[in-house]
Each structure stands twice: as structure tokens, then as C-alpha cells.
Amino acid sequence: MTNKPSIPKGTRDFSPIEMAKRNYIFNTIKSVYALYGFEPIETPAMETLQTLLGKYGEEGDKLLFKVLNSGDFMSKVATEELVDGNSLRLSTCICEKGLRYDLTVPFARYVVMHRDELQLPFKRYQIQPVWRADRPQKGRYREFYQCDADVVGSDSLLNEVELLQIIDTVFTRFGxxxxxxxxxxxxLAGIAEYIGAPDQIVDITVAIDKLDKIGLDAVNAELLSSGIPADAIEKLQPILTLSGSNADKLDTIYRTIATSETGKKGIEETRFILDKLDMVGLNNELELDLTLARGLNYYTGAIFEVKACDVAIGSITGGGRYDNLTGIFGMPGLSGVGFSFGADRIYDVLNTLDLYPRELVGTTRLLFINFGEAEADYCLPLISQIRSAGITAEIYPDSVKMKKQMSYANAKHIPFVALAGETEMKAGKITLKNMETGEQTLVTIDELITAIG
Structure with missing residues (x-):
């Protein structure tokens, strides 16, 4: 008995309907990126391990998918390496390439390699799959798409303003x-200074970033277990429970951390962003959240995150300002700001709320029933004319029972069916059937195009 084929764990097949939904997501995002002057790039699925290793920390390096060298890759491996059995060291002997882990490091490599060709500031977007040798589980895959947008080579906070407008526009279009x-x-650095624990900012922010998930008491317990003094935790409490408008929060935190120059700079930057967004207006709520932390070892300025209001799911978009994108490749000092849409989570939200446009379900608008060779010959030129008018159309390839052909139309959610038998051929017309209402009309080709175009 032949074994049933399978795919690697953590990967997925996508049906035509799923692809239509995914393409709707990607095309919507692309159209908004283009609206704001962002240009697309693509990088190879494989990068050299020299590019990838050491950029994601020790744990990240373990999650890299490595690609075996071509040919007799074992021929250059010393016997002692085999005997030693150190898989990590051995992999560097037999693998020179790996699948990309994210889009950020390849983008940094791209900027350095093409720096003489780029016009700064450089506004790029990139929508491609990435691979991680992670343990597959619900909502976590080994192959998944990222939808990144970044502006590099500019310190202006207008970039942050535009990125937040892009986020607002995309989710408005999705509904x-x-x-x-x-x-x-x-x-956050100013808050750490204020409570007297500037050297423990990572511990502080890792804990407070979990406030929504585990609650205030658990956050305080984690802070205490991390070695944060009790008096420092006590000083932090009013900040963690701060409420009011964005302006009220800014005023309060300004008074609280006024002795921190770094903190005041962050407040000035945040006030600038909020003021400019007030001028242009957003469709969605923008909240100043002083417990939001994200990856502090990476971000250096504004940070932002997006949550769906009507579905219980994690962050569906996130990003922020960073100072040294290309320093890992010997080109220091190039600042940038960027973010990534979580395409898979957006897919789940749109499914849960049933927000996909109805026309996505089927791509074909019109199916011609095949009654035989003569009838098919009559239909073929008409189909060409209909397609030239921009209407998606197809003819059933086999002359089989009409019931089977109608079932095909129903299964593909095709809204209209064209019938051309002896009567229609003599009249030079077509019978057009609306599959939703069942109504049938004898029409000319021009009337058909007008009716369903």
C-alpha cells in the first residue's frame, strides 16, 4: 500500500478560497504601502549563514533552518569533527546557507550591499515568507509570512506619523x-531612572509588558523576584495604573519623571506624534500606553502595537524606531523606523468577523455550459469577447450532463451561467442565468457584458 503523502510539520497548504483571502490581505496592504510612497523589494529565501548567525541571539541561532552544501558535502569534514559529534560545529562545515529567519536582517544586508544605489530616506516594504525551526503549535508555524515596512536614513518623527496612518488606513479598509x-x-528609560533602577530597565519592562495578560499583582511579584527593590516597585504603581486622556497621561508622566533628560525627550517625541495625528485624524483609537515595552534591546524611540477590538487575539501589528539597523554589517549610524503586519492573525480576525468581500469566494463570474462541439465552437469567440471586457469567464471543458456542470458552478460559487443551444445559436444570442435568483434572460453579448460587468 502506498504511503499517503504529507507536508513538513509547521507548514500549510492553502486552498483556492484561502489563497483568495490571503491575496486580499496582501493586496490591500500593498496598495496602502504604495499610497504612501513605499517601494517593494524582495530578498532570496536563502542567505549565507555568515549573514544570519549571531543576529538573533543564541536561541534564535538554534531556530535557523540550515541548508546542506551541494554535492559531496561530507568530503571536507575532518574525521575528528565526526567523532566529536558537536552538531552545531559540524553544521558550519556542511552548511554555508540558511533560510531567512525574518525580513529585518536581510533588509539590513540589502541596504549595505546597495547603499550606493539607494536614495535616502529609503521607504521599502517587503511581503515574503520566513522560516523558523520552532515547535509547531496553534497559531505558530515554521513557515509564515511577514509584511514589513521601514523608512531608513531619516530621524524625522513624521515617519512615525505616516506609519501610524498606514496602520489606521489598512485596518479601516479591512473593516x-x-x-x-x-x-x-x-x-520607559526615564521611568526606570525615576524609581531608582536604571540598570534594571529590561527586567522592569519585561514584567510590565505582561500587565494585560497576568494582572498587576503578578507583575509586582515578577518585579520583586527579579530583584527590583520594594520601594522602587511602590513608586512604579501610580504609573502602571495611570488613566485619562493621552494629553493627561503625558502631563502626569512629564511631572513624574521631570528629572530624567532621556524621559523628557521621549515625552517630547510622543507629544509631537500625537499632535500631528490629531491634525490629520485617525479612524481608530490611539492610546498612549506606558506599559507597552516590546523588544527593548532593539527599539530606541517610539514603539507601537495594535490589538483587535472585537476578537480575543494577541498583537496583530507592531513596530517602532531603531537607531542602528546596519551596524551589524559594518555600516553604523543608519536610523530607521518600521513595523510588521501579522498576516496570519489578520486572516484569523477577518474569518472570525466574516469581513471578507463576498466576491472573493469565487473568481469566475460566468460559466458557459458545454452542450457539444458545435455549441462550444459558438461559445469560444464569445468568451474571448467577454474576457476582453474584463469579466472572468470559463467554459466547462467536457460535454457532460447539465446537472454536473451546474453543480460545478455552485461548488465554485459562480454567480452566472451562460447557456447556448440550438435556439440561442439561431438567434445569435445567449441565455443568461442568475444562479442566486434562478432568473433566465435571453440576451445579446453586449447586453450580457452590461448585465454582469
């Missing part, structure tokens, strides 16, 4: 109500 959360790395 998803979201809450956009905003904070600043410098404000």
Missing part, C-alpha cells in the same frame, strides 16, 4: 476595529 497603542523607549 477591523483596532486600538493602536503607543509608547516610547526613552519614556
Amino acid at each position: 477591523i476595529r483596532v486600538q493602536i497603542k503607543l509608547n516610547n523607549r526613552k519614556i
Whole structure:
């Protein structure tokens, strides 16, 4: 008995309907990126391990998918390497390439390699799959798409303003109500200074970033277990429970951390972003959230995250300002700001809320029934004319029972069916059937195009 084929764990097949939905997501995002002057790039699925290793920390390096060298890759491996059995060291002997882990490091490599060709500031977007040798589980895959946008080579906070407008525009087009959360790395540094624990900022922010998930008491317990003094935790409490408008929060935190120059700088930057967004207006709520932290070892200024209002799911978009994208490749000092849409989570939200356009379900608008060779010959030129008018159409390839052909139309959610038998051929017309209402009309080709175009 032949074994049933399978695919690697953590990967997925996508049906035509699923692809239509995914393409709707990607095309919507691309159209908004283009609206704001962002240009697409693509990088290879494989990068050299020299490019990838050491950029994601020790744990990240373990999750890299490595690609075996071509040919007799074992011929250059010393016997002692085999005997030693150190798989990590051995992999560097037999693998020179790996699948990309994210889009950020390849983008940094791209900027350095093409720096003489780029016009700064460089506004790029990139929508491609990435691979991680992670343990597959619900909502976590080994192959998944990222939808990144970045601006590099400019320190202007207008870039942050535009990126937040892009986020707002995309979710407005999807019909998803979201809450956009905003904070600043410098404000968090100022808070750490204020409570007397500037050297423990990572411990502080890792804990407070979990406030929504585990609650205030658990956050305080984690802070205490991390070695944060009890008096420092006590000083932090009013900040963690701060409420009011964005302006009220800014005023309060300004008074609280006024002795921190870094903190005040973060407040100034945040006030600038909020003021400019007030001028242009957003469709979705923008909230200053002083507990938002994200990856503090990476971000250096504004940070933002997006949550869906009507579905219980994690962050569906996130990003922020960073200072040294290309320093890992010997080109220091190039700042940038960027973010990534979580395409898979957006897919789940759109499914849950049933927000996909109805026309996505089927791509074909019109199916011609095949009654035989003579009838098919009559239909073929008409189909060409209909397609030239921009209407998706097809003819059933086999002359089989009409019931089977109608079932095909129903299964593919084709809204219209064209019938051309002896009567229609003599009249030079077509019978057009609306599959939703069942109504049938004898029409000319021009009337058909007008009716369903």
C-alpha cells in the first residue's frame, strides 16, 4: 500500500478560497504601502549563514533552518569533527546557507550591499515568507509570512506619523476595529531612572509588558523576584495604573519623571506624534500606553502595537524606531523606523468577523455550459469577447450532463451561467442565468457584458 503523502510539520497548504483571502490581505496592504510612497523589494529565501548567525541571539541561532552544501558535502569534514559529534560545529562545515529567519536582517544586508544605489530616506516594504525551526503549535508555524515596512536614513518623527496612518488606513479598509497603542523607549528609560533602577530597565519592562495578560499583582511579584527593590516597585504603581486622556497621561508622566533628560525627550517625541495625528485624524483609537515595552534591546524611540477590538487575539501589528539597523554589517549610524503586519492573525480576525468581500469566494463570474462541439465552437469567440471586457469567464471543458456542470458552478460559487443551444445559436444570442435568483434572460453579448460587468 502506498504511503499517503504529507507536508513538513509547521507548514500549510492553502486552498483556492484561502489563497483568495490571503491575496486580499496582501493586496490591500500593498496598495496602502504604495499610497504612501513605499517601494517593494524582495530578498532570496536563502542567505549565507555568515549573514544570519549571531543576529538573533543564541536561541534564535538554534531556530535557523540550515541548508546542506551541494554535492559531496561530507568530503571536507575532518574525521575528528565526526567523532566529536558537536552538531552545531559540524553544521558550519556542511552548511554555508540558511533560510531567512525574518525580513529585518536581510533588509539590513540589502541596504549595505546597495547603499550606493539607494536614495535616502529609503521607504521599502517587503511581503515574503520566513522560516523558523520552532515547535509547531496553534497559531505558530515554521513557515509564515511577514509584511514589513521601514523608512531608513531619516530621524524625522513624521515617519512615525505616516506609519501610524498606514496602520489606521489598512485596518479601516479591512473593516477591523483596532486600538493602536503607543509608547516610547526613552519614556520607559526615564521611568526606570525615576524609581531608582536604571540598570534594571529590561527586567522592569519585561514584567510590565505582561500587565494585560497576568494582572498587576503578578507583575509586582515578577518585579520583586527579579530583584527590583520594594520601594522602587511602590513608586512604579501610580504609573502602571495611570488613566485619562493621552494629553493627561503625558502631563502626569512629564511631572513624574521631570528629572530624567532621556524621559523628557521621549515625552517630547510622543507629544509631537500625537499632535500631528490629531491634525490629520485617525479612524481608530490611539492610546498612549506606558506599559507597552516590546523588544527593548532593539527599539530606541517610539514603539507601537495594535490589538483587535472585537476578537480575543494577541498583537496583530507592531513596530517602532531603531537607531542602528546596519551596524551589524559594518555600516553604523543608519536610523530607521518600521513595523510588521501579522498576516496570519489578520486572516484569523477577518474569518472570525466574516469581513471578507463576498466576491472573493469565487473568481469566475460566468460559466458557459458545454452542450457539444458545435455549441462550444459558438461559445469560444464569445468568451474571448467577454474576457476582453474584463469579466472572468470559463467554459466547462467536457460535454457532460447539465446537472454536473451546474453543480460545478455552485461548488465554485459562480454567480452566472451562460447557456447556448440550438435556439440561442439561431438567434445569435445567449441565455443568461442568475444562479442566486434562478432568473433566465435571453440576451445579446453586449447586453450580457452590461448585465454582469
